[in-house]
Structure formats: structure tokens, C-alpha cells
Amino acid sequence: MLMHKEFSNPTTIVGAAGYLGLIGSTKLGGTTRHREKELIYAQGDEAGDIYIVEYGCVRVSRITPEGRRLVTGFYFAGQVFGFETGGERQCYAETLEYSGTRRLQLDDRDLANPLIAEMLFGYLESIHQHLLVLGTQNSIERVAAFLVGIADRREDGSNKARLPMSRCDIADHLGLTLETVSRAIHRLQVLKLITLVGAREVILLDRTALIELGA
Amino acid sequence: MLMHKEFSNPTTIVGAAGYLGLIGSTKLGGTTRHREKELIYAQGDEAGDIYIVEYGCVRVSRITPEGRRLVTGFYFAGQVFGFETGGERQCYAETLEYSGTRRLQLDDRDLANPLIAEMLFGYLESIHQHLLVLGTQNSIERVAAFLVGIADRREDGSNKARLPMSRCDIADHLGLTLETVSRAIHRLQVLKLITLVGAREVILLDRTALIELGA
DNA sequence: CGTGCTCTTGAGTCAAATCAATTATTGTGG
DNA sequence: CCACAATAATTGATTTGACTCAAGAGCACG
Numbered sequence: 001m002l003m004h005k006e007f008s009n010p011t012t013i014v015g016a017a018g019y020l021g022l023i024g025s026t027k028l029g030g031t032t033r034h035r036e037k038e039l040i041y042a043q044g045d046e047a048g049d050i051y052i053v054e055y056g057c058v059r060v061s062r063i064t065p066e067g068r069r070l071v072t073g074f075y076f077a078g079q080v081f082g083f084e085t086g087g088e089r090q091c092y093a094e095t096l097e098y099s100g101t102r103r104l105q106l107d108d109r110d111l112a113n114p115l116i117a118e119m120l121f122g123y124l125e126s127i128h129q130h131l132l133v134l135g136t137q138n139s140i141e142r143v144a145a146f147l148v149g150i151a152d153r154r155e156d157g158s159n160k161a162r163l164p165m166s167r168c169d170i171a172d173h174l175g176l177t178l179e180t181v182s183r184a185i186h187r188l189q190v191l192k193l194i195t196l197v198g199a200r201e202v203i204l205l206d207r208t209a210l211i212e213l214g215a
Numbered sequence: 216m217l218m219h220k221e222f223s224n225p226t227t228i229v230g231a232a233g234y235l236g237l238i239g240s241t242k243l244g245g246t247t248r249h250r251e252k253e254l255i256y257a258q259g260d261e262a263g264d265i266y267i268v269e270y271g272c273v274r275v276s277r278i279t280p281e282g283r284r285l286v287t288g289f290y291f292a293g294q295v296f297g298f299e300t301g302g303e304r305q306c307y308a309e310t311l312e313y314s315g316t317r318r319l320q321l322d323d324r325d326l327a328n329p330l331i332a333e334m335l336f337g338y339l340e341s342i343h344q345h346l347l348v349l350g351t352q353n354s355i356e357r358v359a360a361f362l363v364g365i366a367d368r369r370e371d372g373s374n375k376a377r378l379p380m381s382r383c384d385i386a387d388h389l390g391l392t393l394e395t396v397s398r399a400i401h402r403l404q405v406l407k408l409i410t411l412v413g414a415r416e417v418i419l420l421d422r423t424a425l426i427e428l429g430a
Numbered sequence: 431c432g433t434g435c436t437c438t439t440g441a442g443t444c445a446a447a448t449c450a451a452t453t454a455t456t457g458t459g460g
Numbered sequence: 461c462c463a464c465a466a467t468a469a470t471t472g473a474t475t476t477g478a479c480t481c482a483a484g485a486g487c488a489c490g
Contacts, residue, residue, distance in 0.1 A: 064351055108332055125300040381437090398478090
């Protein structure tokens with residue numbers, strides 16, 4: 001429907017490319033600074049606008065009536081989040097660290113803007129990828145795909161993935177438990193596919209093998 | 216972002232409401248008739264247009280590089296399918312029974328049409344719901360949610376769900392095996408929440424309890 | 431009225447969940 | 461700056477829900 005998207009990367013969400021073209025738009029707000037663990041919006045808030053991450057990291061999640069949580073995504077610098085249906089938001093958006101975001105007011109006609117449409121379709125593609133992960137992959141494949149996805153979103157092209165989110169956040173994103181995530185990371189280390197630098201940073205030693213695992 | 220969507224129903228995709236307003240549009244093609252198991256589009260085909268089911272049922276699925284399959288959705292009369300990112304389709308669409316579909320040509324500007332936008336956001340919401348199912352629910356909850364979702368899409372308001380898809384299709388939709396689906400259906404019968412009429416039709420005896428299970 | 435599907439059912443296995451410590455890390459006040 | 465509390469992550473032991481493998485049963489169709 002729109003421009004072609006690279007497919008080597010399983011979890012790229014929405015790049016900054018489109019965003020640049022919006023600078024100067026009257027509907028693009030200034031940068032809002034958030035402390036760690038700050039709520040950007042909650043379930044029940046009015047939906048409609050979207051947000052662009054300037055720096056830092058945002059976690060978007062959804063709670064089921066039974067209290068189970070699904071983390072629908074993590075968004076880093078240059079990425080867009082907040083696309084939602086209906087009048088009310090069904091998700092919570094919270095910062096995981098000191099972050100800056102800009103709000104972009106949207107109305108129906110903005111969807112005709114190719115930049116906005118690209119963002120929306122990029123988001124659609126990312127959910128589809130997430131579905132594929134949750135529907136077909138085992139724990140080690142899920143974690144491998146996750147790490148590659150995070151690393152791919154770094155602005156520098158380095159083989160590192162910074163993890164501002166907890167093991168529990170990762171688990172709730174991948175439909176696993178935090179213990180299983182921890183064990184999968186351990187196994188990837190034993191397989192010499194990654195190295196841990198502390199608990200919150202990983203170096204991808206064999207990206208190809210990781211992509212193959214998580215494909 | 217757009218109009219409010221009912222939330223009692225976990226798997227409604229895109230209703231026929233929007234479609235009616237498009238009758239007369241030059242871009243809406245005539246009805247194409249398909250035999251059972253006919254391919255409507257394949258991975259690699261050019262993306263861009265969407266389809267409306269007139270009657271029958273369409274299965275949309277995606278195959279991973281390792282050959283695993285995810286059925287992303289089933290579409291019945293009045294529903295829209297075929298929203299995809301990028302130049303090439305990543306999914307296969309096939310009829311499960313004798314069906315009729317109409318193609319709707321889309322270009323970027325059509326997204327500004329509220330009817331089209333509603334369809335797109337309805338689709339977005341349905342994927343989100345599917346994610347929630349795959350990310351948080353166990354086998355019996357998944358099957359319960361699935362059956363309620365199918366029943367909700369009947370035009371008559373009856374508590375029946377017709378299942379033109381096989382157990383294997385359901386399994387690949389829910390991230391389970393066909394045996395597990397069969398056992399879950401059996402357990403729902405024992406719990407007196409459903410009755411089977413043959414293998415391909417179920418009557419929902421306690422929709423509330425089913426929704427609670429699958430919520 | 432077979433023949434081939436699909437679906438069901440059973441038995442055994444295995445991957446991930448659960449339960450339970452233990453070991454980093456991080457943060458705080460003395 | 462260090463001791464200590466609090467939080468997060470790892471690791472181990474055990475359980476369990478879903479998968480796998482393997483027969484049968486039910487149905488649809490020629």
C-alpha cells in the first residue's frame with residue numbers, strides 16, 4: 001500500500017525518517033521531558049494523538065481484565081507510538097528512563113499524509129511481526145528475535161542492545177516468565193551468540209545466527 | 216482517533232457498516248466468486264487493495280521462513296481483509312468454502328475517507344486483541360475467545376458459531392496444536408459452556424462465562 | 431460401501447511455569 | 461564512603477500444561 005519496508009529486521013517499528021518531514025508542522029508539539037517511570041497516558045485517556053520519542057525509552061502495555069499484562073512494545077529515539085483505535089486508549093505508555101517525547105496531534109485527514117501513513121503502516125507491520133513471534137516461536141527464539149530487534153533500532157549501527165526494561169517487562173512482551181527470559185539469555189551466552197555487559201546491556205556476537213533463530 | 220468501538224466482543228474485525236457507504240464507488244469492483252480452497256492472493260503479490268467478503272469465509276495466513284504457519288485471521292460476510300504494509304504481500308488469503316469477495320482499490324488518499332479509516336482501525340484493534348490472546352491466555356481461554364469471536368460475527372444474533380475452518384487452522388490461529396484445540400473444545404463441552412453440532416458447528420450455552428474465560 | 435479425510439482420544443514426554451533460594455545491583459542514610 | 465535495605469536477576473528443584481506420537485472413530489464422497 002505504501003513504500004517498501006526492509007524485512008531483515010523483525011522488530012523495527014517506525015523509523016525517524018517520516019518524522020523529520022513533520023518539523024515545522026503546527027500540530028507537532030515541543031519536547032516534553034519525563035523522569036523515569038513516568039506515565040505518558042493511561043487506559044481510558046482520550047486517544048487520537050501520537051507521540052515521537054526524542055530520547056530515552058517508552059514502554060506501552062495493556063492490562064487484561066484478569067490483571068495479566070501484555071507489553072505491546074518498547075519505543076526508542078526516533079520511534080512513534082500511540083496509534084490507537086476508538087475514543088479511549090486501551091494501553092498505558094510509561095517511560096523506562098529519563099526521556100523526551102513530542103506529541104503530534106492527528107485528525108482523520110492526516111492519514112492521507114504519506115509520512116503519517118508510513119508511520120501507521122510501519123506500526124501495523126511491527127504488530128504483525130510480534131504476532132508471528134507470539135504465535136510460532138519458542139522461548140529462545142523469542143528472546144533472540146527481541147534482542148536483534150532492539151539492537152537494530154540503535155542509531156549507531158553497533159551490535160549492542162541496551163535494555164532499559166526489566167526481565168519482567170521483556171517476559172510480558174514475549175509471553176514468557178521472567179525466569180524463562182533469564183534462562184534463554186543465559187543459553188544464548190553459552191551458545192556464544194551474545195555477551196552480557198551487566199544485566200542491562202548485551203553485545204550480539206553472531207547476529208546472523210540470532211536472526212536465523214528468531215526468524 | 217476515530218469512532219468508538221464496542222468492546223464486549225474480543226474478535227470483531229471490521230463490520231459491514233463502512234462498506235455500505237462505498238457502494239457506487241468506482242473503485243469497488245464487482246463480486247468475484249471463489250470455489251472452496253481457492254487462493255485470492257499469495258505472499259509476494261502486489262499489496263495495495265483490500266477485499267470485502269460478500270458471503271463465505273476467507274482465511275489469511277502467513278508462513279515463517281522455517282515453515283511454521285500463523286493464521287492471522289478468518290473473515291466472514293461483511294468483513295474486510297487485505298490491509299498490508301509494503302509493496303509486497305506477506306500473507307496468503309484463501310477461501311475456506313464457496314465465497315464471494317469484492318475488491319476495493321486503495322491509494323494513499325483513501326485513508327482520509329472515514330469509512331476506510333474505520334476499517335483500518337477496526338483491523339488494528341482486531342490484531343491487538345489477537346496479540347492479547349497469544350500473549351496472555353492458556354489453551355482453553357484461547358479457544359473460548361475464538362468461539363465467542365466467531366459467534367459475534369454472525370449476522371443473525373444467534374449463539375451459534377459455524378466453523379468452516381479445520382482444527383488445524385484454528386490451532387495455527389491460536390498458537391496451539393490441533394490436538395490441544397480438540398481437547399479444549401471437549402473441556403468446554405464438559406463445562407456445559409458449549410454444545411457441538413457435528414464437528415463444524417458449536418452452540419454457545421453460556422456466552423458470559425465464555426467471555427469471562429477468554430476475556 | 432469402502433476410502434480417505436478430519437477429528438477425537440490416549441499415553442508418554444518435554445518445555446516452560448511455578449516455587450524457592452541465592453546472588454548481584456542499586457539506592458539511601460548515617 | 462560505607463553499611464544496609466530494597467530491588468532485580470540468576471539459578472535450582474519441581475510441577476504442569478501443552479506437545480508429540482499413536483491409535484481409533486466419525487464423516488463425506490465417489
